[in-house]
Amino acid sequence: MADLEIRGLKVEADNTEILRGVDLDLNQGQTIALMGPNGSGKSTLAYAIAGPPAYEVTGGTMTWKGTELNELTPDERARLGVFLAMQYPVEVPGVSLTNFLRTAVNAVREEDVPVREFMQTLRAEMAELDVDGSFLQRSVNEGFSGGEKKRFEILQAALLKPQLAVLDETDSGLDVDALKTVAEGVNRLSGPDLGVLIITHYTRILRYITPDEVHVMFEGRIVASGGPELADELETGGYEGIRAAHAAGV
Amino acid sequence: MTSLTTLTEEALTGASNAADEPTWLRDRRLAAYKRTLDLAWPDSRADEFWRSTPFAQRLDVEREIVVGGGSVSPASFTADLDVEVAMARIVDGALVEVTVPAAMVAQGVLVTDLSTAAAEHVELVEPALGALTSSNTEGTGSGADRTITVNDAAWTAGVFIHVPAEVELDTPIVIQVHAETGGAHLPRVLALLGHHARASVYLEHTSGADTDALVDEVVEVIAHDAAQLDVVSFQQWGSHVDHLALQKVQAHRDSRIRHLSVTVGGRTVRFLPETDLVGPGAETRPLGVYFADEGQWFDLQPYVRHLAPHATSDVLFKGALQGNSRTVFRGNIFVDKDAVGTDTDENNKSLILTEGARADATPFLEIECSDIVAGHGSATGQIDALQLYYLTSRGIPREEALRLIVTGFFREVFGDVDLPGVEDAALTEIDERIAAADLSRFQVNDASLKDHHDE
Ligand SMILES: Nc1ncnc2c1ncn2[C@@H]1O[C@H](COP(=O)(O)OP(=O)(O)OP(=O)(O)O)[C@@H](O)[C@H]1O
Numbered sequence: 001m002a003d004l005e006i007r008g009l010k011v012e013a014d015n016t017e018i019l020r021g022v023d024l025d026l027n028q029g030q031t032i033a034l035m036g037p038n039g040s041g042k043s044t045l046a047y048a049i050a051g052p053p054a055y056e057v058t059g060g061t062m063t064w065k066g067t068e069l070n071e072l073t074p075d076e077r078a079r080l081g082v083f084l085a086m087q088y089p090v091e092v093p094g095v096s097l098t099n100f101l102r103t104a105v106n107a108v109r110e111e112d113v114p115v116r117e118f119m120q121t122l123r124a125e126m127a128e129l130d131v132d133g134s135f136l137q138r139s140v141n142e143g144f145s146g147g148e149k150k151r152f153e154i155l156q157a158a159l160l161k162p163q164l165a166v167l168d169e170t171d172s173g174l175d176v177d178a179l180k181t182v183a184e185g186v187n188r189l190s191g192p193d194l195g196v197l198i199i200t201h202y203t204r205i206l207r208y209i210t211p212d213e214v215h216v217m218f219e220g221r222i223v224a225s226g227g228p229e230l231a232d233e234l235e236t237g238g239y240e241g242i243r244a245a246h247a248a249g250v
Numbered sequence: 251m252t253s254l255t256t257l258t259e260e261a262l263t264g265a266s267n268a269a270d271e272p273t274w275l276r277d278r279r280l281a282a283y284k285r286t287l288d289l290a291w292p293d294s295r296a297d298e299f300w301r302s303t304p305f306a307q308r309l310d311v312e313r314e315i316v317v318g319g320g321s322v323s324p325a326s327f328t329a330d331l332d333v334e335v336a337m338a339r340i341v342d343g344a345l346v347e348v349t350v351p352a353a354m355v356a357q358g359v360l361v362t363d364l365s366t367a368a369a370e371h372v373e374l375v376e377p378a379l380g381a382l383t384s385s386n387t388e389g390t391g392s393g394a395d396r397t398i399t400v401n402d403a404a405w406t407a408g409v410f411i412h413v414p415a416e417v418e419l420d421t422p423i424v425i426q427v428h429a430e431t432g433g434a435h436l437p438r439v440l441a442l443l444g445h446h447a448r449a450s451v452y453l454e455h456t457s458g459a460d461t462d463a464l465v466d467e468v469v470e471v472i473a474h475d476a477a478q479l480d481v482v483s484f485q486q487w488g489s490h491v492d493h494l495a496l497q498k499v500q501a502h503r504d505s506r507i508r509h510l511s512v513t514v515g516g517r518t519v520r521f522l523p524e525t526d527l528v529g530p531g532a533e534t535r536p537l538g539v540y541f542a543d544e545g546q547w548f549d550l551q552p553y554v555r556h557l558a559p560h561a562t563s564d565v566l567f568k569g570a571l572q573g574n575s576r577t578v579f580r581g582n583i584f585v586d587k588d589a590v591g592t593d594t595d596e597n598n599k600s601l602i603l604t605e606g607a608r609a610d611a612t613p614f615l616e617i618e619c620s621d622i623v624a625g626h627g628s629a630t631g632q633i634d635a636l637q638l639y640y641l642t643s644r645g646i647p648r649e650e651a652l653r654l655i656v657t658g659f660f661r662e663v664f665g666d667v668d669l670p671g672v673e674d675a676a677l678t679e680i681d682e683r684i685a686a687a688d689l690s691r692f693q694v695n696d697a698s699l700k701d702h703h704d705e
């Protein structure tokens with residue numbers, strides 16, 4: 001049994017079925033890329049794993065090391081090691097980055113990490129990810145540029161040390177240098193304990209983070225799977241082939 | 251004994267004489283008393299300013315005026331600060347204690363009994379006392395409001411503060427007003443800042459847990475040219491106290507005023523923080539945070555009058571409500587026809603935490619001059635589901651996430667307010683109330699989830 005095992009997952013939002021039976025396996029130590037055209041349901045799957053705020057799971061199962069995730073609240077999932085780097089990170093006015101990160105780290109580790117130790121780790125990780133110290137007193141994501149928000153998502157992952165990281169288009173909006181910094185950040189986290197699900201439209205991030213498998217989502221289902229070469233095919237050929245095959249009922 | 255309605259000339263004269271007040275002060279009290287006779291108590295049906303409050307029903311003017319003084323020493327949040335503050339303590343209608351650090355005394359700072367100052371510093375007190383409550387004919391702080399005029403006549407415990415020109419204080423002057431005995435309390439404060447003086451005045455209002463009192467308070471402050479003044483007023487009353495407060499500042503040329511109120515206690519609180527910008531280039535920032543709970547009614551009326559050119563005002567009040575509480579924000583900015591170059595902004599934001607609470611806001615502008623920049627707005631909302639999701643998805647339990655969001659909501663008000671202890675004390679007050687609340691009843695608005703998806 002895979003560490004993350006998704007079987008026949010169906011999800012609705014606003015009474016519309018978005019995921020129509022998704023199957024996916026992901027093990028710790030593994031990196032999987034999920035691609036697919038706009039609106040195919042990739043973010044919906046990401047949310048479903050991390051605890052859907054506005055999505056209703058209407059069928060199927062989703063277990064993390066044997067525990068059914070569908071029955072857990074988002075904070076419970078995070079404490080089990082699940083982390084979602086959001087496609088559109090949320091601004092939280094008046095909550096300082098420092099306060100937010102410290103509260104989150106303490107909650108996930110279920111202990112009160114001494115302030116000095118926490119600050120040392122935080123500063124070290126910020127330096128690695130090229131995040132300026134002036135961000136410490138700023139409100140979470142407020143007034144951050146798109147790239148800054150993405151970098152901040154990875155900073156959170158670095159501090160929370162998840163076992164399952166879902167990265168939803170973390171590469172979009174990043175220039176080449178930032179992309180490298182972020183990819184290196186992810187690679188530093190990687191290891192035998194981390195499973196990564198990386199959602200993207202482009203292969204450029206996959207040049208730095210090599211996936212073990214590539215899956216393609218289309219209209220709420222995984223319709224194609226393969227190795228890294230599949231990503232290259234999609235980038236040059238687009239989704240037309242998949243669309244056509246689908247229309248032909250293959 | 252005397253109540254607000256059974257005051258007599260004899261009683262006022264007797265009290266004034268007993269306090270060794272000079273003749274001018276006694277005569278002024280009697281003149282104010284005569285004015286009260288022509289005024290009615292505010293009435294919720296007839297008076298615009300009381301229109302939407304239950305104050306008139308709750309305003310029990312028959313309560314006896316408390317004059318005795320008491321031996322209670324309420325705690326001050328400034329006790330935990332490692333700065334030496336000046337402290338004046340009003341308990342049960344009498345000024346019971348004044349301490350002024352030697353360093354302040356050496357700079358000529360006065361913090362003293364107002365009746366005594368009226369005799370000993372007549373040149374300072376006589377022209378200033380009542381200048382802001384009875385001189386202007388417009389606005390709420392006029393002679394037309396009996397609750398204010400009656401304080402002019404019958405105030406019992408007064409504090410006089412004088413910060414001489416060019417004296418800059420780094421530590422606050424603290425005035426505690428405490429009601430332990432039930433009845434009517436009539437505190438009074440007069441503070442004068444000379445030109446280029448800098449000072450902060452903290453008012454801490456507290457009461458016994460069960461004290462049933464009406465506190466009718468008037469604070470007048472005059473900030474002369476280029477003075478820098480912070481007034482911070484904490485309303486931490488128990489739940490049976492009704493508070494009427496006029497805190498009025500006159501701001502002269504290039505002076506800079508910040509006026510922060512923190513309202514968490516009391517049954518009904520009508521709070522009037524007012525500024526008259528009388529000198530060119532003066533600036534005022536009336537700020538407010540409030541947290542209203544079951545049974546509480548707050549009526550907040552910041553009022554700014556731009557009476558000189560190139561003055562600035564920036565009003566920001568933020569409140570959270572739960573239970574069946576109600577808050578009314580009635581900000582008003584008046585811009586005189588000669589106040590060219592006025593820059594004004596006025597905002598009120600409310601967070602409705604549970605069903606049943608209600609917040610009303612009418613930010614108002616009264617503009618007689620065209621050459622100005624003015625903005626105003628108000629918003630009422632609920633806790634944002636997407637923010638809540640984001641925090642919880644990082645492992646933070648729902649309750650803690652709610653606390654972070656609500657506290658975060660208030661932080662904007664403190665912006666650059668760097669006064670020792672103030673932000674911490676205010677947020678601690680609010681946090682205690684959130685901690686005591688039933689967070690499972692907090693309402694969350696999930697509209698943002700849908701918007702988010704459409705981004
Ligand atoms: N909260 C929601 N309410 C209604 N419809 C939704 C909601 N969330 C997603 N959808 C719909 O579900 C479909 C899949 O959306 P999703 O965001 O998962 O796609 P995606 O594959 O991540 O697309 P993109 O590549 O553009 O990020 C879309 O048609 C979208 O309009």
Ligand SMILES: [Mg+2]
Nearest residue numbers: 042043044087
């Ligand atoms: Mg998406």
